[in-house]
Every structure is written in structure tokens, then in C-alpha cells.
Amino acid sequence: MNPAITVKELRKAYRYSRRRRGAPNGPLRALAGLFNPDIVEVEAVAGVSFTVAAGERVAVIGPNGAGKSTTLKMLSGVLEPSAGAADVLGFTPWRQRRALAYEIGVVFGQRSQLWSELPVRDSFSLLRRIYDQPEGACRRRRDALIERFGVGEVLDQPAGRLSLGQRMRCEIVASLLHAPRLLFLDEPTIGLDVTAKAAIRDFVREQSLNEGQTVVLTSHDTRDIELVCERVIVINAGRIVLDRPIADLRRFIARKLVTLQSQAPTLALELPGVARRPAEPHTTILEIDTRRTRVDVVIAAALALGGIEDVTVEDPPMEEVVHEIYAALDK
Amino acid sequence: MRSTPRWTSRPIETLLAELGAMAASFRAGLGAAVAAWPVLLGRAIFYGVCLMVLTAFWDKVGSQRLSGAFALRLPPQGLATYVGVTEWVTLSVPAIQLKLEDDIRGGALEAQLLKPKFYLAQAIAGQAGGMAARLLVLGAAALALLAVSGRAWPSAGGIAAAAVLGVVGAAIGVLLYGLVGLTAFWIRRVLPALLIVQKLMFLLGGLFAPISLYPDWLRIPATLSPFGAHLAFAGQAVIGLSVADFWRALALQAFWLAALSLIAVLVWRAGLAKTLKAGVS
């Protein structure tokens, strides 16, 4: 079967004029900038190549500015690349944008597809017309999605008034109304609470498994990757540094950080699968390998010591994960 | 913490402190307006376009040989400089009513009331700073456009008189818009009050034509109204104003400046009393 996405040496360079250091702000500087611009070329994507099979779920991760969103925009037809080739479901995205649009669903985390002043119901109905969907089939699909995502009670509210979690759920429903073969999700769970994230992750994974939908997801959240995707592409500074099945990466991302504030300047806590990180007095930062031990076990042990004033449980920052991956590659 | 100054115990000191704070507000408003210089530039261009249209209009009217009382009342040199002055004043008045509406309805007022200085005076002083920047930039634009147009210049005295009456008139404009803003204590949106006051300013202030052209039944009330004091006198200065009339105009302006300030303080107190009892409706 043909791959859903084939990317060959895709590049994207931006040119913009950089502020001259030390020059005072004001009308004179603006004039000077017109005649003597300091043009800088930045390669947001410096030559990426990969293939995605139909029905695969791939996560594209990397630090801020790595080129993830830019790559996604090129694959969905929003941006034209500076060089390289791509085939998405048989189309060249930037040349056959409208034909491709019927086949893909896109959720940009920070930008909305919904009409913010209109009730969500109206947005769905308008989108049905935009995608030329027959009414009957679309309505059934819509009702099933509304039920699955539990957005029935917000249908009559304007999208602009919904909470972020409600809005993102509606965005995902909107992106699936026309039964796309391929789903692009750019930071879909950013800013959401735990319940909303879980709902979205579960659904996306199920859809793909049941309907054979291909999913390409970018995220800063390691759990998004763990729970939804089967393969991870790591991008850094516009290049792919790693392209592996998720199992290989679990070593790096099956981790939690627990930060404890205590009355005592230090805590005597030694447990298997728990490493200590440097911290200030009264603060203890523990790195837990969740495949070897559980977070609640560690916290219980800490609480048993007494004098704990605060407990924070976090995922390790993505930059660290990528850093670690680099370090592992160097070896 | 009181929101009004301690007049009873130390009036002079309190007054000086208030004035000092107002001066600081004024400087801050002026600085902010200068920093946003593209906006000032845009306003100057808008001024130029308005004048382009209005002077074309009045030149056309003036070039026609008309008979009748109206035509005779038109000043011989045309109304180009007149609209130049009235538009200068009008475009310099900042939209203080928007700031007051936002603060009163948006709840920022509570934070302001906890400060030991008189909020309304601070707000007006800050807006006056922005107004000063506009008066200067638009005034420079006016003189530049006049020079480029090749028209006859008004007398030096006329320009000076227009400048004085214009600056005071603009201050009256701020107070008028300020009163509009204060209606936010009682009505949800100040837009209707703004429209009414603005149209009165244009009509009774003579934005497009001097009120000397109006019939008596309109001209006399206009001259005595705060709207006339805001706009009409400054414009009249460039088409012919005797020295006696100048002082009379200035006296009327001083009167309205004081009266509107007093009204503003009273309305403010009433609004505050209502809010402290009943909240913002």
C-alpha cells in the first residue's frame, strides 16, 4: 500500500531584517532600516526526509523553534517550501492545496477553525458546506463525534466563550466532520486540563485504530506521544535527529520529576529507580523511572519522613528529553 | 484610606501634592503619545486629508458669485484657515470617554480609588498630556500645509489668538468628553451620550463653518454654550476677531473651564456614591 506521506529533503528558509543593535528607536531608525536593512536568513527546516505509512500515528517532537509547526504547515499546504518534495495522499500540498484539503483534517492549537461569534452548532453546519459533505452521512458522523467528546451541552454557545478544553474538543470534532484520511494535530492539548487531554488522546488513538486514519501530531507533552503514537520523529534546529518506534524512546520519556519542599534542609530518601537532582536547601528534586517504581510509592515514602510542606509532580521538560536523546546518540 | 484629599487639615500642602501628581500624569501621557509616534503621524495625515476635502469644498463655494445674506457673510479670504483651526482643535482632543468607560465598567476603578490622589484629576491630566502632543504635531502640520498651499497667511495676532483660544478650547473639549465618560456610572455604554455631545460640538462649535454664518436664534446660544467656547472662538480668530472680542472669548472660556470642572467633580462624587452603595449596574 502507498505511504500516506513521503517527504524528501524538505527545506524552509526565512529572510527577515534584524534590528541593528544599539540604534535608538524612533522614526529615524525606521528610515535607516529601509535603506540599510540587516537581512538575516534563518533555516527553519533544513532538509527533512521521512515516510509515514497509511494508518500510522507519528509524533513530531522537538524544542521550541525546532521546525515542527513549519513542517506541518508545509505538509498541509499552508506554506511553500524553499526546496524539496513531498507527497501527501497523492497530492503535492502547496500546489494542490484545495484538492488535498478535502482529505485532511487539521487542528492548529492556537488558531481556530470555528467561527468565534457563532454557536458551535452553526460552525459545524458551515463546515459541512465548506467540505461539500452530504447532509445525512455528515449528520450521523457529527452526532457520533459530539456524543464521544461530550460537547453536546456547549453546541449553542459561541466558540469564543468556551473554555479552552471545550473549544479544543469542538475543534477536533470540526476537523473530523468530513472523515479525513489524515489528521494533522499541532499542539492539540496545549493548555488543557488532565481530563480534556485524556479524552482527546483516547479518541485520536481509537479513530486511527478503527478507521485507519493516519495521524501526525506535534506536541510538547510527552504523555501525548506516549499514549497516542507508535513512532517518534525528533526534530532539532530544522533537522531530524531521531526517527524511532516509541518503544525505543520509552527509556527517555517514562520519567517523572517530583519536587519536595521540606522543613529539613535535606531529606534522606534512597529508593530504587529514583535519582536525585541538584537543588537548593529545603528542596529535593527526584527523578523517577516510572518503569521501575511508581510516583505514589515515592511520595508516600517522602511523606512518611515527615515535615513535607509541598509536593510537585511534573513531566521532564521536552528540551531535556531531546538533550538526553542527543547524549545517547553521541555514545 | 480616603479617596479625596484632606482639604480641611492641610489645604495648601494637599493641593500642591495633587498638582504635583497631575503634572507627573501629564508628563507620562505626553511621553506615551510621543513614543507611539506612528499614531501621531497617522493623525497628521488624517488631518491633511480632512483639510484637502474641506478646503476644496469651501474654495468652490467661495469662487461662486452668489448673492444673498449668506454669501455676504463669508470672509473674503475663504474658510480654508478657519477649518484648519477647527480641525486642529477637534482632532487633538483625546478620547477620554473611552478610558473612563473602561475604568468605570471594567473594575479598574477600584484599584485607582485606593491611591491617595484624586483619580479624576489624574485621568484628565494624563489625557491632557496626550492632547499636548497632538496639539503640537497637528499645529506643525497645519503651518506646514499652509506654507505649501500658497494661501494668504492670517495676521500674526490672529495666529497667536487662535493658538491661545485653541489650546484652552481643546481643554474644554477634554472636560466635555470627560463628562460623557462619567455617564458610564449610570448607563451601560457611553456611545449615545458621546454622539449627542459630539454633534453639539460640531454644530454649535462650528466645525465646518463659522457660527457667524448662523441665524441669530442659533448663533447666540452657540456663542454662550460650552461647545462654542470649545471650538468657535479659535476658528473665528483667524478670520477676524477684535481685541475686545478676544478677551471676551477668553473670559467665556475661563468661565466654562471652571464650570465644567466643578460639574465634573460633582458628577464624579455622585457616581462614586452610587457605586459604593449599589455597585456598577
Added chain:
Amino acid sequence: MNAVSTYAAQSLAAVRASFADRTNFALQALAMIVNNGFWLALWFMFFAGFKQVGGWRLGDVARLLGIIYTLFGTATVFFGGYRDMAGAILRGEIDPLLTQPKPLLPRLLARESIPSAWGDLVTGLLILTFSARLDLAGALLVAAALAIGLVAWLSTTVIFASLGFWFAGARSLSRDLMDFTLLVSTYPASIYSGWVKIVAFTILPAGFVAMAPVALVRDPSPAAAALATGGAAAYAAIALGAFHLGLRRYRRGGSPES
């Protein structure tokens, strides 16, 4: 046609959304009616004293205002997305729209409907009813003038809004340019001459938005029809060209993001 019905659905949805806050809607629309009434009263006063300017009388100005208010009202109610189009471009709001299968420009125009424009529409229609010839020929001329002016106005606003593809300050600049063009449009054409007239037919195309259509009604002739229609068509072509050039630039350059 599918494209027309899709557009109508979006535009009507935007109109419904503008009704959502009833008080605000009524306030904005009424305020505009009062506002327009004021300007009419001023003109009334002027003509009471001056009788005519450059051959234009009260009736001519009334017809001008009737046409301008009606076409502006129609444009801003049913195609109101033009007003903040530059802002939408600068905020990157067109990205999700680019992933959808329909053309971008109609989507952007149909997004928003401005409540106060109903006041302009009502005022304009009232004036036209009272001041224009009520026979079939007169009504057809006015309808033609409205259609031509509408195309010219929307084209003008699209050109101004497309500046958002090039300049960061385009949001307020495009609004200002639109306001200037309207300002120039609401005065009798007879007052303009020389370089002001040139500006009115080029940079601030009040000439094609107002003057040519109104001249068609005032003094119908094949020449007037050709000027008005040709001008509007030319501006429409420029508008489409500017928008697509800008969109191409946007899709090639974009903005640096992760």
C-alpha cells in the same frame, strides 16, 4: 450556484451572530442613523443658505449620500469581513482557512457583519426612496450605480487589506485608508479639481466608488456607464491581483515560528 449558496450561508451566519447582543445591536444601528441624520441636517442648513455648490443642489447631495450609505451599508453588513481583514492576516488567522477546500477571499469577507452598518443601510434606502426618481428607468440606474459602487468599494478595501501581507502596521493603516476614501466620497464631486481629483481616482478611489456611479445616475450616458463599469472592473482586477500576490508572498515567506 454552489459558491453563492455557500457564501450566503456564511454571510447570514455572521449577520445572525451580530444580532446576538440585542442591546448592542440596536444601540449601534440607531446611533448610526442619528449620526447620518445629523450630516443630512448640516447639508440642509448649508443649502438653505448657499443654494448650490459647483452646480450641485440639495437633491444631488441627497442622492449621493443615499447611494453611498446604501452601498457602504450593504458591503459592511454582508461582506463586513473586509474591515479587519488586514488584522486577520497579521494575526495568522488565515492558516486554518488555508487548510480548507474553499477559496480564501470569500471566506474572509463573509466572516463578520457590523451592526452599525444596518443604520447606514436603512438611512441610505430611506434617502433614495424619497429623493430618487421612482420610475423603472430611474430605479434601474440607481441599482446599477449601487452594484458598480459596491464592487468598487469592496475592491478598494481588499487592496488596502492586502497590505497586511507586506506591512506590520497595515491593520490601522488599512482602516485609515478606508476612512479617507469614504470621507472624500461623501462630498459633491464638483468641488474636486487638479491633483485632488487625481488622488480621488487613484490612491483613494472615491472616484470609482462614488463619483462615477453617481454621475451615471445624474447624467446617464454610454460614456458615464463605460467609465463607471470599467473603473469598477479594473479595481476588481487589481484587488484580486494584489490579494493573490500577497497570499503567495505569505505562503512563501510566512513568519518564523517553530
